[in-house]
Amino acid sequence: xxxxxxxxxxxxxxxxxxxxxxxxxxxxxxxxxxxxxxxxxxxxxxxxxxxxxxxxxxxxxxxxxxxxxxxxxxxxxxxxxxxxxxxxxxxxxxxxxxxxxxxxxxxxxxxxxxxxxxxxxxxxxxxxxxxxxxxxxxxxxxxxxxxxxxxxxxxxxxxxxxxxxxxxxxxxxxxxxxxxxxxxxxxxxxxxxxxxxxxxxxxxxxxxxxxxxxxxxxxxxxxxxxxxxxxxxxxxxxxxxxxxxxxxxxxxxxxxxxxxxxxxxxxxxxxxxxxxxxxxxxxxxxxxxxxxxxxxxxxxxxxxxxxxxxxxxxxxxxxxxxxxxxxxxxxxxxxxxxxxxxxxxxxxxxxxxxxxxxxxxxxxxxxxxxxxxxxxxxxxxxxxxxxxxxxxxxxxxxxxxxxxxxxxxxxxxxxxxxxxxxxxxxxxxxxxxxxxxxxxxxxxxxxxxxx
Numbered sequence: 001x002x003x004x005x006x007x008x009x010x011x012x013x014x015x016x017x018x019x020x021x022x023x024x025x026x027x028x029x030x031x032x033x034x035x036x037x038x039x040x041x042x043x044x045x046x047x048x049x050x051x052x053x054x055x056x057x058x059x060x061x062x063x064x065x066x067x068x069x070x071x072x073x074x075x076x077x078x079x080x081x082x083x084x085x086x087x088x089x090x091x092x093x094x095x096x097x098x099x100x101x102x103x104x105x106x107x108x109x110x111x112x113x114x115x116x117x118x119x120x121x122x123x124x125x126x127x128x129x130x131x132x133x134x135x136x137x138x139x140x141x142x143x144x145x146x147x148x149x150x151x152x153x154x155x156x157x158x159x160x161x162x163x164x165x166x167x168x169x170x171x172x173x174x175x176x177x178x179x180x181x182x183x184x185x186x187x188x189x190x191x192x193x194x195x196x197x198x199x200x201x202x203x204x205x206x207x208x209x210x211x212x213x214x215x216x217x218x219x220x221x222x223x224x225x226x227x228x229x230x231x232x233x234x235x236x237x238x239x240x241x242x243x244x245x246x247x248x249x250x251x252x253x254x255x256x257x258x259x260x261x262x263x264x265x266x267x268x269x270x271x272x273x274x275x276x277x278x279x280x281x282x283x284x285x286x287x288x289x290x291x292x293x294x295x296x297x298x299x300x301x302x303x304x305x306x307x308x309x310x311x312x313x314x315x316x317x318x319x320x321x322x323x324x325x326x327x328x329x330x331x332x333x334x335x336x337x338x339x340x341x342x343x344x345x346x347x348x349x350x351x352x353x354x355x356x357x358x359x360x361x362x363x364x365x366x367x368x369x370x371x372x373x374x375x376x377x378x379x380x381x382x383x384x385x386x387x388x389x390x391x392x393x394x395x396x397x398x399x400x401x402x403x404x405x406x407x408x409x410x411x412x413x414x415x416x417x418x419x420x421x422x423x424x425x426x427x428x429x430x431x432x433x434x435x436x437x438x439x440x441x442x443x444x445x446x447x448x449x450x451x
Contacts, residue, residue, distance in 0.1 A: 004029065004250060004269035006238045006284065009037025010439060011431045012275035013221040014066070014446035019273070020228040027267065028230060029252065031237035035222055037277070038399060038432075039439070041215035045309035045393040047350050049340065049357055050214050052305070052399065055207040057440035062447055067210060070220040074208040077343045080321040084113055085381055086154055087328065090320060093159075096198065098177055099168075100159035101143060101151070103195040110155075118150035126189040138408055139176055140169030146190040158325035162336045162361070164437060165301060166404045175406040211346045214439070233267075241272060241284055247426065248272045271426040273449065278402030278433030285429065289420045298403040298410065302365035306374045307340075309393035312386055313354040318342035324381050334360040334377040355392070365398050402433045 003019040005012045008030030019026045034040070041048040055077070056063045067074055082093040094102050094109040102110045105122035114122075125146045139160065143152045152168065160168040164176060173180050179200075183193035210216055225232065233254075240251040247270040254265060274281045282294040322343040329335045340357040341348040347357060360374050371394045379385045405411045414434055421429050428449050432438075435445035 001025070001271055002247075002269040003027070003271045003273060004248065004267060005273045005275055006241075006250070007037075007275035007277070007280075007431065008032070008035040008232070008234065009275065009277075009431070009442075010039055010217065010221075011037075011435075011442050011446040012273070013218070013225065014443050015273045015275050015428075015430055015449050016225055016230055017221060017228075018447055018449055020225060020230050024271075026225075026228075026230045027269065028225070028232045029236050029238055029250070029267065030232070030234045031276075031280075033235050035232070035234065036215065036218035039215055039218050040397065041213055042307065042395040042397065044307055044357065044395050045351070045355065047309075047347070047357075048213060048215065049307060049347065049395075051307060051359075051395060051397045053214050053439055054338070054340070054344075054359075055209050055214065055439075056443075057206060057438050058208050059206070060440055060444055062444040063440040064208070066443055066447070067217065070217070070224065072216055072220055073211040075211050075344065075346060076208055077322060078318075078345060080318050080342055082322060083320045083324040084154070084158065085324050085326040086113060088115075090324065090381070090383060092321070093325065094155065096195075097155070098180070098194045098197050099139070100156035101147070101190060101194050102155065103191050103198060105147065105151075105191055114150045114154050118148055118154075122147035122151050122191070126191050128189065137173060137181070138169050139171045139173040140167070142173050142181075143168065143190070154327040158327050158335070161363070162325050164404055164406055165303065165401050166406050170408055171404075171406045172408050172411055175411040209344050209346075213347075217439075238276075238284065239264075241288075243288075243425070244268065246270065271428070274427070274429045275431050275446065277400075277431065281429060281431055281433065285417075285421070288424050288427065289417070293413070293417060293420055298407055300400065300402040300404075301363070303399050303401065304362040304364065304366040304369060305397045305399065306334075306360045306362070306369050307395045308358045308360070308371075308374055308378060308391055309351075310356045310358055310378075310386055311352075311354055311390045311392055312356060314384060315339070315342070315356045315358075315382070316354065319384075320382055326381070329363075332362075332366070334374070334381070335363050336361040337378060337381045365400075369396060405433075405436045 002025045005016045005028045008028050016026045016028045038052040040052045042051045084093045091112045096103045111119045183196040187193045236252050236254045238250050250267045252265045323338040326335050338359040375386050430446045432442050435441040
């Protein structure tokens with residue numbers, strides 16, 4: 001069987017690997033000039049660093065097994081803890097929580113973050129009668145009603161927006177934290193529900209990195225696919241697909257370097273795997289699925305990552321742990337900072353003494369973040385000025401993100417789409433918009449195709 005995989009991100013590459021392992025003839029078609037999607041490297045001060053995804057969840061064995069099978073080595077992040085930047089200053093992010101919701105509202109680290117008065121307000125949740133949560137209850141409304149607005153705005157919102165890219169007031173509580181509302185009904189309080197989820201979580205680090213960077217996963221997958229005889233086409237967009245006989249014909253547009261234009265072509269195969277980003281996938285699928293199933297999909301959001309290489313020995317002590325989430329950031333300022341060299345030992349070891357890599361994240365498409373602006377934000381977060389002469393390199397990347405599964409109304413549509421796709425001959429679909437964000441979820445979904 002000939003299999004056409006549309007999309008060369010991690011989902012597409014893993015799907016191609018799965019098909020090739022079954023002895024099928026596989027072609028991967030990617031619109032971008034490079035493979036990997038949101039897993040990408042940039043050269044910064046002579047070292048390749050991750051400018052997109054930088055870790056993989058360790059829950060579930062699929063991703064870790066794939067990494068090991070490709071000859072790559074995983075590494076846990078350094079234990080240094082995340083911090084929270086509030087209007088009153090920087091404090092360690094409260095440790096005993098889920099999605100920023102504290103399990104012990106009166107704990108010292110919670111009071112340091114939100115103040116004693118707000119902590120007492122959150123504690124009142126434990127003496128209220130049981131609350132039954134409706135199907136359309138958002139995480140934001142649940143937290144605000146049970147624990148108060150300050151817990152929502154200072155603790156929960158930075159975590160949920162920073163990690164999942166969704167406003168908690170638009171998010172399905174159980175899609176973000178499966179079992180949360182069930183645990184709430186049993187425990188009678190939100191703090192008790194969080195404590196239950198934490199007690200059921202497996203021990204050990206929740207995420208791991210790859211020595212040398214997560215971007216090495218892309219090159220390792222590509223090398224294995226080429227050894228297996230998989231054909232890989234880059235700079236080739238798929239604009240339409242139609243059933244032809246017992247198979248499929250894809251209409252493609254390929255960049256023509258000589259003219260700067262595009263040329264239309266066709267690729268034929270027996271089976272198609274749609275593994276692109278959500279918007280492109282829905283455009284290709286719409287003509288083949290029941291009317292209205294993929295139309296009217298909520299919009300996603302963009303984010304901008306700015307990486308700095310800094311010669312600053314004062315950062316050797318990791319004064320803000322492995323990174324900082326910013327509560328209620330001012331418009332146009334960074335919403336998060338990752339101290340990459342404090343987080344990943346392999347990266348620190350690859351740089352000269354005193355040199356550090358810092359990644360700043362901005363909400364929205366901000367393609368004009370200047371180095372001075374990024375340095376000012378980093379200086380404010382670290383609590384001391386980074387001199388202009390200390391900056392030895394910068395890099396920037398804008399990421400367009402699809403509407404996450406946690407958005408109210410999205411999660412319930414996913415099974416309907418999957419069921420409809422099974423009714424279309426020789427068609428499968430995978431990708432983060434269906435599986436959920438995070439490399440582990442994407443790899444598990446793409447690796448299960450056809451099983």
